[in-house]
Amino acid sequence: MTEMTDVSPPRGRTALRPWMLVLPALLFLAGFFVAPLIDNGARSFLGEEGGFTLARYWQLLSDRFYLGVIFETVALSAGVTLISALIGYPVAYFLVRKAGKWSGLVIFLLIAPLLTSIIMRTFGWQVLFARRGLVNNLLVDQIGLLDRPLRLLNTPEIAIAALVHVLVPFMVLSIASVLQGVDRRLEESAQMLGAGRVRTFFEVTLPLSLDGVGTGAILVFMIANGSFVTLVLLGGGLQTLPLLIYQQFNTTRDFGMASAMSTILLVIALVCLWLQLRLVRRQGG
Amino acid sequence: MARVTRPDWASLGLLAFVVAFFVFMLAPILVVVVVSFTSASYVAFPVPGWSLKWFWHIFEYEPFIDSLIVSFEVAVGATVLSCLIGIPACLFLARSRAGWASAVMTFLLSPLSMPMIVIGFAGLFFLSWVGIGISFTALLVTHTVVCLPYVVRTVAGVYRSVPRAYEEAAAILGANPLAVFRHVTLPLIRPGIMAGSLFSFLTSFDNLPVSYFFGSADTNTLPVVMLSYMEHQFDPSIAALSTLQLLLAVVALLVVDRLYGIDKMTVTG
Structure with a gap:
């Protein structure tokens, strides 16, 4: 009863937990949309020799x-x-x-x-x-x-x-x-x-x-x-x-x-x- | 409800403006269609004569054909994947009254609002780090991010307008949830699935800002090859390809429209 098929309707038996239907899409976007953007943001703060830097933003916003x-x-x-x-x-x-x-x-x-x-x-x-x-x-x-x-x-x-x-x-x-x-x-x-x-x-x-x-x-x-x-x-x-x-x-x-x-x-x-x-x-x- | 509108200068002015607007909208498209049938070896308008040679030229230039196949595979793959993960989500979100459901909906649609060049650039580095760098898989996954909102928006829109009564009736008559989905829900939301898939396919097929970052000999899509071709050469083969692409889109739209009546969905949705 814990197994969940992708195709069950929204208001099936309660044990099936309809909200789980959003999980595939949610996890997919978390992994391939949000994670890359966070990774990208992190890279912009990463210094040439490691460590945290604001140098790039300083340059972008002052140059x-x-x-x-x-x-x-x-x-x-x-x-x-x-x-x-x-x-x-x-x-x-x-x-x-x-x-x-x-x-x-x-x-x-x-x-x-x-x-x-x-x-x-x-x-x-x-x-x-x-x-x-x-x-x-x-x-x-x-x-x-x-x-x-x-x-x-x-x-x-x-x-x-x-x-x-x-x-x-x-x-x-x-x-x-x-x-x-x-x-x-x-x-x-x-x-x-x-x-x-x-x-x-x-x-x-x-x-x-x-x-x-x-x-x-x-x-x-x-x-x-x-x-x-x-x-x-x-x-x-x-x-x-x-x-x-x-x-x-x-x-x-x-x-x-x-x-x-x-x-x-x-x-x-x-x-x-x-x-x-x-x-x-x-x-x- | 016949309304008598007397022609007056304001209305005539507005009409003239609208006509000028559509000349502006259609001119750049129509000239490309005309140029694709030129007999000249250069781009000029009006064309000196007619021929189909630039359509044949497409088939002689291998990168066009190779990338056309890649584009087709990616567009179909991303659309199928979007449907597989998007439709179940719609089934829940369109009927849920929970507060977080609308937040999730906003999230699923949010790739639409992000600059595609950023999705592509960020995707390339992240997917390289994960180990699927420049590959068909990477292209497929990133295209799905961009295509998913089109499927979700259209399917959820259609499903919201379907009364619950049909599904409830089937359930009361003893159908199990799977049977309700297959025999009641699915046929009712099929127009939304078809329309969403069409938008998704066309979006993927035309995508350049994302595909650009995953370009290699095996993963160049048609728009990427066309862009690099255009940066070096200016000849009518691009026009011929564009005309074919437009034909494909129009035929697909007409088919879906004939089967499901798409105009109602795009305008109100």
Whole structure:
């Protein structure tokens, strides 16, 4: 009776102890997710000749170069998040309020890009903005606006656009799911009481949907913070923590330093996760 | 519930914005599909002529095929493993009212929120220390960490919406717990398992930040090989591969959607 099969239902005979069903997953993550992260954190405090050291963190948090990289990581993620919110909100509004029978198509178009590989999208940006790409082709040959192709690739702008492209669907879906729950009668009441459409939007609709913006913002910020494929291929001179970890691993091979940078990235992620949980709890979800 | 919406400038402006948005979303993807059918030996858009030669080129470049097989094996393996450990956990967590159950749920989903590059980097050193360093096993285990949340989230979401009454009825009629699971619970949560497995497979198949750290001749996955190829060459074979990959994802999504109606789950879940 002490033996437990993985497939027994949640409320079997009490001797089977249903809570044991979570053990395989729990132990697996403890062994292959938490343990590596703790090991990684420990390595960042391990001195060259053994012993405990804070030297790497001291360097990361005092050196102008590293501070710049940390700042750029956070600023890039924040920028991408802000742009995604500004672009995503109108699309979410359209999806919930205006699309009507087209909403299925809009959702399909939003989800379809999520099925493409990150490599494919990066390649797409290269095709569009290469020296002989579509954009230069249009500007130079077709319209004749310029007499020489522009250098468009490897600029921060393209890297940011590519990141927004990857992340904005998450923002739209987060906002749309909250906007869907906003009671339209509140807006109608505001209008009946004499508020114009603009005022109704800014004083009723927008505040009521801010939770969706918040959820989406944390999600986008979190993913942007860890992304590096886009920056490796479209970089544009941007230096972020993930990119630096990648370089440390590849060329410098200073693993202790890479561990310390990973830990900082992890702490940022944990703060985001904490904010996310707080927000979800407030929504009562 | 027919609502009469008069066309007005604000709505038209919004519509124009949404159209521009989708041009932005689809352009980088469509150009890759077009370029994959080019007859030119270089990447240019518009393409000078059409051919399928870059699709044939994929099969001539051995690392692509080898890594494609590795990617497929890892994605299937990680998905199966995620289901084996994830589904039992969902069965308990989705029905438990215990306070710690929601904490465990958060924990099982937390790999989603961690930077993948950190999971990969930390995993490499830890697994080397344990003795499975750069190997297929290491790749499989780390991919499972990343895939598990997709299975757990989708299966738990579906199971929560299943009324307890069905299982209770079966139990009252004398079915033992195993029979209840096989004949009642499993068929009810199957859509969640299929959808979660699909997300898990696609996530693993497309994963680069984790796979990157476990790269060797035998364990390079397709995205890793594509990345290193792209860092040195810029030719349409990457476009052809991407197009094939997209086709695979779309077909898989359509099949699962046709069988189980996936759109309801992704949007509300």
